[in-house]
Amino acid sequence: MPETAIRLKDAIFTYPQSGFKVICEDLSLNTDETALVTGKNGSGKTTLLKLCCGILRPESGTLFIFGEDANKQSLGKIGQNVGYLFQEPSRQLFAATVWDEMTFIGGILGEDPEAIKERAESLLRRFNMLDMRERSVYRLSRGEKQRLAIAAILMRKIRYLILDEPTTGLDGENKKALIEVIESLQNDGIGIAIISHDRGIINCCGQKRIHVEGGRVVQ
Amino acid sequence: MKTLDPRMKLFFVIVITTLALLFSHPLWMLCLSVTALLIGFFMGADFNVFFRKLIRFTKVLFIIAAVQIIFVRTGDALVVIDGFALVYYDGLMRGLNTAMRYFVILYSAAVMAGENSRRVIASLTQMKVPYMFAFMVMITLRFLPIYAESFSDAMTSIQLRGVELKKVRFGRKIRLYGHLLLPVVADSIAKSQDLSAAMEARGFGAKKTRTAYHVIEMRKSDFLFFVVFSLLSAGAIAGYYLLQ
Numbered sequence: 415m416p417e418t419a420i421r422l423k424d425a426i427f428t429y430p431q432s433g434f435k436v437i438c439e440d441l442s443l444n445t446d447e448t449a450l451v452t453g454k455n456g457s458g459k460t461t462l463l464k465l466c467c468g469i470l471r472p473e474s475g476t477l478f479i480f481g482e483d484a485n486k487q488s489l490g491k492i493g494q495n496v497g498y499l500f501q502e503p504s505r506q507l508f509a510a511t512v513w514d515e516m517t518f519i520g521g522i523l524g525e526d527p528e529a530i531k532e533r534a535e536s537l538l539r540r541f542n543m544l545d546m547r548e549r550s551v552y553r554l555s556r557g558e559k560q561r562l563a564i565a566a567i568l569m570r571k572i573r574y575l576i577l578d579e580p581t582t583g584l585d586g587e588n589k590k591a592l593i594e595v596i597e598s599l600q601n602d603g604i605g606i607a608i609i610s611h612d613r614g615i616i617n618c619c620g621q622k623r624i625h626v627e628g629g630r631v632v633q
Numbered sequence: 634m635k636t637l638d639p640r641m642k643l644f645f646v647i648v649i650t651t652l653a654l655l656f657s658h659p660l661w662m663l664c665l666s667v668t669a670l671l672i673g674f675f676m677g678a679d680f681n682v683f684f685r686k687l688i689r690f691t692k693v694l695f696i697i698a699a700v701q702i703i704f705v706r707t708g709d710a711l712v713v714i715d716g717f718a719l720v721y722y723d724g725l726m727r728g729l730n731t732a733m734r735y736f737v738i739l740y741s742a743a744v745m746a747g748e749n750s751r752r753v754i755a756s757l758t759q760m761k762v763p764y765m766f767a768f769m770v771m772i773t774l775r776f777l778p779i780y781a782e783s784f785s786d787a788m789t790s791i792q793l794r795g796v797e798l799k800k801v802r803f804g805r806k807i808r809l810y811g812h813l814l815l816p817v818v819a820d821s822i823a824k825s826q827d828l829s830a831a832m833e834a835r836g837f838g839a840k841k842t843r844t845a846y847h848v849i850e851m852r853k854s855d856f857l858f859f860v861v862f863s864l865l866s867a868g869a870i871a872g873y874y875l876l877q
Contacts, residue, residue, distance in 0.1 A: 469789050489789065490797030498793045504820055505783060506790035508812040518812060519794050522805045552819055570795040 416446030417480070419496070419574040419605045420466045425475030427465055436461045436629045438475070445573055445605035448596070448619040452611065453626035459609045460501070462626055463576050466607065468492045480573070497567035497575045501582060503559040504552075507566070512538070512554070513547040515566050530569075537565045541595060557588025564595060574605040581612040593618050638855040639748050639756040642676060646741040648866050653737040659726050661873055662733040669737050672862075673744045683743040690739060694732045701728035750775065755849050764843055772828070780821060787816045 420443040427436045436458040443449055443466065453459045464470040468477065468484045477484040480495050500506050509515040516538065520530035538544040541561045546554070554562060560580055567575065577596075581589050593614050599606060600619075608619055625632045649669050656662050674680065701724060708722035745753070750771045757767035791813065792798060801809060832838070 467793065469793070488797050488799065489792035490795060490800070493793035493795040496793070498790065500786060500790060502786075502820075504823070505786045505816050508787065508791065508815050510815070519791075519796060522796060522801060522809050524802075524805070567794060 416444055416603075418478075419443050419445050419480060420607075421476075421478040422462075422466055422472075423476050423478075425465055425472035425477065427461060427470055427472045429461075434458070434629060436465065436626075438462060438465065438631045441466070441624070441631055443574065443605060443607055445603060447605060447621045448600055449605075449607040449622040449624055450616060450619050451607060451609045451624045451626065457626045458629040459626045460578055461629075462624075462631060463498075463578060463607055463609065467496045467498050467576055469498065493572075494570055495573050497564075497570070497572040499560070499563055499567065499575070499577045499580060501578045503556070503563040506563050507551045507559060510550060511547070512543060512549050512551060512562055515551055515562060516569060519566070519569060533569060537568055540598070541565045542591070555588070557584045557591060560584070560588075560592060561595060568599075572604065574607075575599060577606065577608040577610075579609050581610055581615055589614055636854075637676060637858060638849060638851055639753045640760060640849075640851070641855050641858050642744060642748055643753075643756070644859065645672065645676070645862065646745055648862065649741045650738050652866065652869060653734045653741075655870065656734075656873060657727075657730055658873075659729040659733065661869075662730050662737070665869075666733050666737055666740075668865075669740055673740060676744055676747075678740070678744045678747050682746075683740060686743070687736075687739065690735070694735055697735065698728035698732040701731050746774070751847065752849060755845055755847050758843075758845065759849060765838060768837075776821070776824070779824070780817060783817045783820045784813065787813045 420441070422438050422441045424440070425436075425438045428434070441462075451459050451463060461470060465472055465477065468479070468487070468489055471485070479487065479492055484492060507515055509518050513534065516534035517530050520533075521527075535544065538547060541564070543558070543561060543565065546558070551559070551562065564575070564577075580592055584592060589612065596606060596608070596615075597618060606619065607624075608615060610616065610619070649665070652665055653662070656665060702720055703724065705724035705727050706718070706721050708724070708726075710718035710721055711725060712718070712720040754764070754767045754771055757770070758764045791809065796809070798806070798809075
């Protein structure tokens with residue numbers, strides 16, 4: 415059943431040092447659609463999506479994530495439903511090997527080791543990375559790091575995923591692999607918001623366009 | 634005083650921190666803190682940035698002071714509960730002194746942070762400090778906010794992977810923090826490699842000496858500051874030991 419994953423209303427966020435404001439009057443992101451966020455460099459796209467998942471908290475306005483007020487939820491709680499892929503994947507890879515990366519969060523949360531192993535194997539297989547399980551995370555290419563970061567996010571059964579310029583620095587082959595991943599997530603019913611200017615991404619993910627201009631959201 | 638030579642600011646920082654380590658009486662430390670605040674203000678220290686950063690250290694300062702207050706058990710008992718002396722005079726004095734000492738050291742760092750990095754490098758090289766060393770110091774300072782951002786991103790992304798930090802048990806939390814260091818260290822190594830390659834590509838380190846486009850010269854006001862501040866500091870040290 416499609417549902418509203420994120421609803422950001424009358425939100426204002428100001429950067430204290432530059433005074434740059436990002437204003438969003440009303441934005442709804444649903445689980446049955448892929449939203450493409452476009453805009454010039456520095457227009458506020460990343461800020462908008464960081465507001466959408468509670469990384470940044472607006473000075474005013476409301477944010478509802480799956481119907482619950484995000485102000486009353488910790489980032490950890492939000493993360494059980496919403497995933498976020500940073501522009502630089504290295505910043506969100508924490509373990510020495512691919513396998514450790516997939517399994518260590520489950521270990522910290524005290525989950526059943528068999529269930530963790532099963533899910534990690536299935537995700538690595540799906541992302542064509544099972545044969546790399548013993549590889550060092552820092553020996554992976556940028557495209558592989560992107561895929562591993564997404565796979566690691568999916569270790570939680572999230573319902574919405576935000577991707578911040580995932581195609582930056584990827585060659586044609588890696589872009590193709592990433593688009594396949596995005597399409598498979600769409601088929602799983604995971605809603606996606608994606609910042610990108612890449613033609614391949616625009617063609618596959620342009621169901622809903624959100625344009626950001628000078629800090630204002632123009633849908 | 635805002636346009637004082639960076640060498641004079643460096644001198645100010647060294648003297649103030651030395652005095653902070655030397656003084657062990659809260660009254661003297663209070664006088665030192667107020668003097669440092671005033672001189673630093675005229676030197677152009679950014680109070681907003683400093684106090685914003687100080688808030689982060691408040692807990693640490695409080696803990697340091699509290700440890701001294703609780704564990705130094707000499708002097709008159711000031712707070713007694715059910716016959717048990719909780720706070721002693723010496724403990725309180727030492728606690729206040731230590732908290733102010735850290736305050737002065739943090740503040741003097743803020744004075745240097747407000748200075749233009751190019752001017753600092755120029756002044757250090759004019760003091761015959763090898764320019765490679767001068768650059769290393771400045772780059773380290775420049776990189777600190779980047780490390781902080783990298784750590785904050787790692788913290789955010791680990792939480793967005795469903796980890797509610799408050800609910801994680803202590804032992805597991807320590808393991809988690811260990812994992813957090815990995816992307817920060819890896820990121821900084823990658824950045825430093827890129828930076829050194831970029832600098833070498835632009836001829837950095839090709840010759841032992843280098844010419845300077847901006848030469849900083851000591852002016853009358855710098856010499857005046859040096860003399861007045863040296864006399865004040867010498868007077869403070871003499872007064873401190875004579876009045877003990």
